[in-house]
Amino acid sequence: MNALDELTDSFSRLPGIGKKSASRISYHLLKTDQAFLERFARQLLTLHDRIKGCSICGAYTENDPCAICSDPTRDRTVICVVEQPQDVQIIEASREFKGMFHVLGGVIAPLEGIGPDKLSVAQLQKRIQSDGVKEVIIATNPTVEGDTTALYLRRILENTGVTVTRLASGLPVGGDLEYADKLTLARSFRGRVSL
DSSP states (O other): OOHHHHHHHHHHTSTTOOHHHHHHHHHHHHHSOHHHHHHHHHHHHHHHHHOEEOTTTOOEESSSSOHHHHOTTSEEEEEEEESSHHHHHHHHHHTOOOEEEEEOSSOOBGGGTBOGGGTTHHHHHHHHHHHTOOEEEEOOOSSHHHHHHHHHHHHHHTTTTOEEEEOOBTBOTTOOGGGOOHHHHHHHHHTOEEO
């Protein structure tokens, strides 16, 4: 296996990139100037050093706490609970939600050995108790695991006095927030329902 094959194999391991796309990217990089390649390599090498999880919400950030948690104009009485850090940016792009976020770090998936103890549920409970939260919006993906996680969160939050809602229909069943368009997300926030 030569260097070009190795690079193509590495790119093909990224989500959404098949062998053909990986090959096109590799050949494109061969034609790219050295300065770009060096900058790109530095960005990859320093990614883990520069980007961390926010100590409050868990979203990806260079500065801790993140820009959302540091923003005094955000509504701190509403927390939107999402599965992964990238879901925060997807919802932010809809410009519909002005509250805070909480990243679970996944969903309950017993077949994969992921229970509630492996998610940031305890941190969510602490935030609700200490921050005067009035509503928790559950924005897990509409999958079996996402629904299971939503029902679990509703159950553990039902005696806290907090209103628990879930994003309304509009998101496709079995789909991910990552692939939802801005209008669908906006409608889902406006039409959320109690669990």
